[in-house]
Amino acid sequence: MIVAERKPYEEIKEMLSGYKNILIVGCGTCVSVCMSGGEKEVGILASELRMSSKTDGKDWEIEEATIERQCDREYIEPLKDKVEKADVILSMGCGVGVQFISEVFPAKIVLPALNTEFYGATISEGVWAERCGGCGNCILHLTGGICPVARCSKSLFNGPCGGSNKGKCEINPEVDCAWQLIYDRLKALGQLDKLKEIIPPRNWSSSRDGGPRKIIREDLKL
């Protein structure tokens, strides 16, 4: 999922100064699961803002809505009536949601309530960690199912580097060395011979280096 965290409350309050009718829009997908921008978090932020409005004399009118996904037009369009009444939309979706709501309602100002962080997994309750870099050319079949792009601090394709120490990364003793993990996993799978293959320098144009990315599936177009 896309993992995000709510922005500091003071930053959100500052963004909203000068507006009156505020529509907070939550997203029912990734950010609900990582508990940063779902229906409950919308309720909490709305409640906090209503209290601030009273204590700081802000005169804010707060409206709430949480939709299934902020990255699909058909879920955003039904917000039309609420959007028309709002001066500003505060999206609790990821960066995709913020932008896509403003694409659907171009006349409206859409502000981000979250900081979008990474593609990750739930490690345990309240703990999420990065697992994928979305680089557009997956090599997990070569690395024991552990991604060196997302999990090696240097994104090395042939590791480990000299900074690997007792299974930990030199940047932080709490960070696992991805190449140690890859070695351990390949060893457990009896596939250590895969490490003898040198992975050649890759073409990063499938990643962000190639500019903004887009997929077109002709078979799915209407």
Place this chain on the structure above:
Amino acid sequence: MNDYEPKIVAFCCEYCAYTAADTAGSARMEYPSTVRIIHLLSTGKVDTLHLLRAFEKGVDAAFVAG
């Protein structure tokens, strides 16, 4: 401030804290009228939103008993 009587909402578990409140009532013990009790099947049901809404509506304190 001597006249200050805080408005308190008490979220009480039906099976323990509320039973205690009931027993206190049977014994003719009194508590301030500014305390409002909300029964819950369990205080495990108390959610951040319940507490925030209570403060939004003007309580001075929320009391979770269970």
